[in-house]
Amino acid sequence: QKEVEQDPGPLSVPEGAIVSLNCTYSNSAFQYFMWYRQYSRKGPELLMYTYSSGNKEDGRFTAQVDKSSKYISLFIRDSQPSDSATYLCAMEAAGNKLTFGGGTRVLVKP
Amino acid sequence: EAGVAQSPRYKIIEKRQSVAFWCNPISGHATLYWYQQILGQGPKLLIQFQNNGVVDDSQLPKDRFSAERLKGVDSTLKIQPAKLEDSAVYLCASSPRVPGDSPLHFGNGTRLTVT
Numbered sequence: 001q002k003e004v005e006q007d008p009g010p011l012s013v014p015e016g017a018i019v020s021l022n023c024t025y026s027n028s029a030f031q032y033f034m035w036y037r038q039y040s041r042k043g044p045e046l047l048m049y050t051y052s053s054g055n056k057e058d059g060r061f062t063a064q065v066d067k068s069s070k071y072i073s074l075f076i077r078d079s080q081p082s083d084s085a086t087y088l089c090a091m092e093a094a095g096n097k098l099t100f101g102g103g104t105r106v107l108v109k110p
Numbered sequence: 111e112a113g114v115a116q117s118p119r120y121k122i123i124e125k126r127q128s129v130a131f132w133c134n135p136i137s138g139h140a141t142l143y144w145y146q147q148i149l150g151q152g153p154k155l156l157i158q159f160q161n162n163g164v165v166d167d168s169q170l171p172k173d174r175f176s177a178e179r180l181k182g183v184d185s186t187l188k189i190q191p192a193k194l195e196d197s198a199v200y201l202c203a204s205s206p207r208v209p210g211d212s213p214l215h216f217g218n219g220t221r222l223t224v225t
Contacts, residue, residue: 008150034213043114043201043216044153088152097166098143098214100152 003027006089006101015110019076023089023101026070030091030099033065035074038086038103047087048074079108112136114217116202122223128190131220135183135204141165142179143214144187145201153201159185192224 006023013019021035032051036044048063050056056063064073072091076083089101115134123129135142141160145153156175158166161182170177174193179185189196199221203214 004152006152036216041218041221043203043218045216046213049213090152097155097158100154102150102152 001026002102004089004091004099004101007104008102010105010107012107012109013079015079015081015108017079017108019074019079019083019106019108021074021076021087021089021104021106023072023091024070025072025091025099027091027093027099028067028070029093031094032092033063033072034090034092034098035061035063036088036090036100038088040085044088076106081108081110084108114202114204114215116200116217116220118220119218120221120223122225123192125194125224126191128188129192129222130186130188131200131202131222133185133187133202133217135185135202136206136215139204139206139215140182141205142185143203143205144177144185145203145216147199147201147219149198156187156200189222192222194224197222197224 004025035048037047038044053065053067060077062075084107086103086105088103092098143158144156147153156170157177159179162179177187199219201219203216205214
């Protein structure tokens with residue numbers, strides 16, 4: 001079993017829909033949770049960064065962390081074609097290396 | 111703020127040849143990482159530097175991969191000799207503080223094809 005599991009997709013939605021992404025993990029020591037967006041032929045760019053459980057909102061993006069269930073989510077409201085990319089979850093225990101999920105490919109159709 | 115710079119962007123070599131990648135992190139960032147991203151997968155950490163010292167190289171195939179960070183700034187990653195399974199994107203990332211305390215900033219990577 002991988003330490004971080006993420007559905008590879010692709011996830012195809014119409015423009016304006018809500019995109020729902022999630023990751024599960026097995027390491028209870030993870031404390032820092034991140035979502036990165038990666039466009040084709042580009043490096044990952046940080047979208048959301050949260051510490052421990054709870055919700056965080058930034059514009060159209062909402063990140064949720066449920067440490068009791070070892071489950072994190074990213075929601076994208078009012079999705080745009082420019083949101084088409086691969087979304088990577090990543091997590092880290094204190095003082096340890098960042099562990100990435102395999103990424104979910106998202107396609108927002110106009 | 112200038113981002114993480116990497117070169118070259120693309121490299122094609124034959125198996126058993128050697129190759130080197132270069133990374134210039136964001137100014138002032140103490141921590142530097144090299145990741146390998148195989149097509150369709152998430153990045154996998156190869157090596158992590160704190161200033162010019164190695165923090166973690168547990169997943170670096172040391173029989174063929176080597177990396178150094180001179181004067182705690184630029185870094186090079188070398189593969190010698192290359193194998194077909196080394197075909198991947200090699201990403202460099204940096205962060206300003208100690209691991210676990212700040213997110214990573216990535217460069218656009220070097221896409222390596224080994225034929």
